[in-house]
Amino acid sequence: MSVTTVHADRFAGKNVVVTGAAQGIGLAVARRLAAESARLTLVDRSELVHEAAAELGAHAVPADLESYTGAEAAITAALGHHGRIDVLVNNVGGAINFKPFTEFTAAEIQAEITRSLLTTLWSCRAALPSMTEQGHGVIVNVSSCATRGIHRIPYSAAKGGVNALTASLALEYADAGVRVVATAPGGTEAPPRKISRGTPTPRTAQERDWFQAHIDQTLAASLLKRYGTLDEQAAAICFLASEEASYITGTVLPVAGGDLG
Numbered sequence: 001m002s003v004t005t006v007h008a009d010r011f012a013g014k015n016v017v018v019t020g021a022a023q024g025i026g027l028a029v030a031r032r033l034a035a036e037s038a039r040l041t042l043v044d045r046s047e048l049v050h051e052a053a054a055e056l057g058a059h060a061v062p063a064d065l066e067s068y069t070g071a072e073a074a075i076t077a078a079l080g081h082h083g084r085i086d087v088l089v090n091n092v093g094g095a096i097n098f099k100p101f102t103e104f105t106a107a108e109i110q111a112e113i114t115r116s117l118l119t120t121l122w123s124c125r126a127a128l129p130s131m132t133e134q135g136h137g138v139i140v141n142v143s144s145c146a147t148r149g150i151h152r153i154p155y156s157a158a159k160g161g162v163n164a165l166t167a168s169l170a171l172e173y174a175d176a177g178v179r180v181v182a183t184a185p186g187g188t189e190a191p192p193r194k195i196s197r198g199t200p201t202p203r204t205a206q207e208r209d210w211f212q213a214h215i216d217q218t219l220a221a222s223l224l225k226r227y228g229t230l231d232e233q234a235a236a237i238c239f240l241a242s243e244e245a246s247y248i249t250g251t252v253l254p255v256a257g258g259d260l261g
């Protein structure tokens, strides 16, 4: 399936912000949205966001979403450029460390929560006022099936938080015309990352085993016994972001070959 041949006008006239759009799932979502006629703002803390934006005719906003001031600046820049935000895809996140919970330091636990929960919480807080004022909006959060997974417990907890804020924001802002939904990807194949998450290279056989164990557990939990593709993740995110999903809110959709997280 080519992303350029399906739903060509599904996002015509829609202003869409995608965070973490310089690579991986975020870039795949941005490519699909561009093929489906969205006006795009791409947010990322890597300068590679400019390359993605040039490829897709999008507006690039370099910003670090791990602080509220970064998220607020990114949303302000998106509103300044396109006037309103119809859809926000909160994709920034990703596990940094892979090891048993008791091996995590306090600083490492804090870093996982900051990367994979606070980025989404800050971005929702920054974007919701303009959505409620205009009386419509869609927020799609990218969670994870690692809510039930091993060797990245702080990340699992962060994504459990994303699921909770998705359900509760949907409840609180339904009357304001805002839908809040999420996908929970399973393991997803991607080209080697140009932008590192900061994951340390395993130094010992034990560290390599700890890393491998989370892959084995992810594969075992998938009924299809394989990783997904970037296109399979983007397809679900774009469906939830679109008007086709107008009766869906507060829902977390697992996209993980049958692993429910």
Ligand SMILES: NC(=O)c1ccc[n+]([C@@H]2O[C@H](COP(=O)([O-])OP(=O)(O)OC[C@H]3O[C@@H](n4cnc5c(N)ncnc54)[C@H](O)[C@@H]3O)[C@@H](O)[C@H]2O)c1
Pocket: 019, 020, 021, 022, 023, 024, 025, 026, 043, 044, 045, 046, 063, 064, 065, 066, 091, 092, 093, 094, 095, 115, 116, 119, 142, 143, 144, 145, 146, 184, 185, 186, 187, 188, 189, 190, 193, 195, 196, 197
């Ligand atoms: N890849 C998987 O197998 C998988 C599985 C389940 C869930 N997910 C979730 O999907 C999302 C995307 O995953 P991915 O593997 O494509 O990620 P990735 O690490 O490949 O890319 C993340 C992007 O976000 C950007 N980013 C990171 N921190 C940022 C910050 N503080 N501010 C702004 N930009 C920042 C990076 O520069 C990068 O472009 C994440 O939320 C991740 O938790 C991924």
